[in-house]
Amino acid sequence: MPQHKQAKKRVRQNKERRKRNRKQRSKMRTLIKNVLQLSDKEQAQEKLKEAESYLDKMSSKGRIHPNNAARKKSKMQRHVNSL
Numbered sequence: 001m002p003q004h005k006q007a008k009k010r011v012r013q014n015k016e017r018r019k020r021n022r023k024q025r026s027k028m029r030t031l032i033k034n035v036l037q038l039s040d041k042e043q044a045q046e047k048l049k050e051a052e053s054y055l056d057k058m059s060s061k062g063r064i065h066p067n068n069a070a071r072k073k074s075k076m077q078r079h080v081n082s083l
Contacts, residue, residue: 035076041083048080
């Protein structure tokens, strides 16, 4: 357990950040899953746009690595193109 005031504050901050990060990663995975499950090209393109935008935000904020975002976007784009 932390003894110093600053260490206690760090624990509180890390807990809040962890909750925020988990929520954002969960939303990201849901958006990706929604795109990959669709079989209608028009709907998939709309969902793809939303998911790509969110992935860009996540990578720019440092939540995920930019290469990871690019890989996920590429995977979704290949799926939509195959429809």
